[in-house]
Amino acid sequence: xxxxxxxxxxxxxxxxxxxxxxxxxxxxxxxxxxxxxxxxxxxxxxxxxxxxxxxxxxxxxxxxxxxxxxxxxxxxxxxxxxxxxxxxxxxxxxxxxxxxxxxxxxxxxxxxxxxxxxxxxxxxxxxxxxxxxx
Numbered sequence: 607x608x609x610x611x612x613x614x615x616x617x618x619x620x621x622x623x624x625x626x627x628x629x630x631x632x633x634x635x636x637x638x639x640x641x642x643x644x645x646x647x648x649x650x651x652x653x654x655x656x657x658x659x660x661x662x663x664x665x666x667x668x669x670x671x672x673x674x675x676x677x678x679x680x681x682x683x684x685x686x687x688x689x690x691x692x693x694x695x696x697x698x699x700x701x702x703x704x705x706x707x708x709x710x711x712x713x714x715x716x717x718x719x720x721x722x723x724x725x726x727x728x729x730x731x732x733x734x735x736x737x738x739x740x
């Protein structure tokens with residue numbers, strides 16, 4: 607199975623400059639932070655995604671995102687792609703992001719679609735965690 611050029615580029619960029627590419631973490635107890643952590647036991651991929659939100663014009667906007675992913679190149683690339691999709695979006699807009707959007711953006715092969723599903727699940731959990739603090 608060959609990775610697409612988009613997956614390879616995103617993966618390598620993230621490995622070369624992790625902090626610049628939003629790899630990291632915040633204190634999950636902070637009021638403005640939502641954390642989602644998901645895993646796929648079948649393949650061993652684990653993703654933790656954190657969103658930092660602020661209220662703007664009566665809507666919560668995702669101002670920053672951090673992630674840490676353990677897994678294959680497609681899992682890391684899916685997390686990194688999701689970061690790019692989330693910054694500056696409202697929570698409602700973020701909820702509309704689906705795994706197929708991530709898979710399409712990266713040209714994921716069918717055998718790696720589960721990586722984009724993990725990314726979608728991580729944002730759902732992070733938003734749910736953030737909203738539980740409101």
